[in-house]
Amino acid sequence: MSLVEKIKQLKKEKNAVILAHCYQNIEIDEVADYVGDSLYLSRCAAKTDADIIVFAGVYFMAETAKILSPNKKVLIPSKHAGCFMADTVNLKQIREFKEEHKGTPVVCYVNSSAEVKSEADICCTSANAVSVVKSLGAKEVLFVPDMHLGSYINSELKDVNVICYPGFCPTHARILPEAVLKAREEYPDAKILAHPECRQEVLKLVDFIGSTSAIIKYVKESSEKEFVIATEKGVADRLQRDCKDKKIILIEDSVICSNMKIIELEDVYNALKEDIYEVTVSDKIRTAALQSIEKMVSISG
Numbered sequence: 001m002s003l004v005e006k007i008k009q010l011k012k013e014k015n016a017v018i019l020a021h022c023y024q025n026i027e028i029d030e031v032a033d034y035v036g037d038s039l040y041l042s043r044c045a046a047k048t049d050a051d052i053i054v055f056a057g058v059y060f061m062a063e064t065a066k067i068l069s070p071n072k073k074v075l076i077p078s079k080h081a082g083c084f085m086a087d088t089v090n091l092k093q094i095r096e097f098k099e100e101h102k103g104t105p106v107v108c109y110v111n112s113s114a115e116v117k118s119e120a121d122i123c124c125t126s127a128n129a130v131s132v133v134k135s136l137g138a139k140e141v142l143f144v145p146d147m148h149l150g151s152y153i154n155s156e157l158k159d160v161n162v163i164c165y166p167g168f169c170p171t172h173a174r175i176l177p178e179a180v181l182k183a184r185e186e187y188p189d190a191k192i193l194a195h196p197e198c199r200q201e202v203l204k205l206v207d208f209i210g211s212t213s214a215i216i217k218y219v220k221e222s223s224e225k226e227f228v229i230a231t232e233k234g235v236a237d238r239l240q241r242d243c244k245d246k247k248i249i250l251i252e253d254s255v256i257c258s259n260m261k262i263i264e265l266e267d268v269y270n271a272l273k274e275d276i277y278e279v280t281v282s283d284k285i286r287t288a289a290l291q292s293i294e295k296m297v298s299i300s301g
């Protein structure tokens, strides 16, 4: 029996569901029940009647699944799958940041730990960040942890002062304006699409700025034939697999999140077989973090 078949069999036996983020190694899709961005996946997990959720992604994503599905066992196949951006701010640091700007509402990107979410007034994703900040009607907000997404919000909402925590995603920050200019020259007919975790200087040069799901939707629905993708490689790989009639170009070969590539099919198998590694969140943190997430959902659906 192949490894894929063994995983599928175990999944049935244990009433488990496998979620795969679109930055994962593409082979994981063969066993995944759902593939998408982190919030979409957590929502899928919350709706299923599975007893076990195996989250092929990074740690904060598995934590979010646990926050939304407290009665299910949530497993992450590698305990080394962290997120550099999420790790730039911890509980102590967010408390200090709040203390420095007392009374200013805190908006927290979902790419953060459960503890950090528990200190925020509201969460946001890259898809709804602008509308979430706008909904607060505040003149000033604190934004953690991604300074590039925060700057993007500021460029869209000029009357709001977005004070950014200095975190960032090294994968997206690796993309420089020179790469966009080079791609324009090499592929003059291509549309260039970027994730808002990229630098402002990059975003100013592209044709479309959107979340992972917005980029995928744009390419799939477009009548254009060539696209340069300025986000993690997994998105470009999946687009090329799904859109055979289109040419998908990753802006630079180095746009790879190494933490997202840690998990292999073998790890997914071991996770299911041994029930490892279980992700837990204390009740106190979970309740407060859930409030921030639910507030976001009430605004953006």
Ligand code: SF4
Residues within 6 Å of the ligand: 023, 058, 082, 083, 084, 085, 086, 111, 169, 170, 171, 172, 232, 257, 258, 259, 260
């Ligand atoms: S791509 Fe960036 S934000 Fe996403 S998991 Fe990797 S380090 Fe974190």
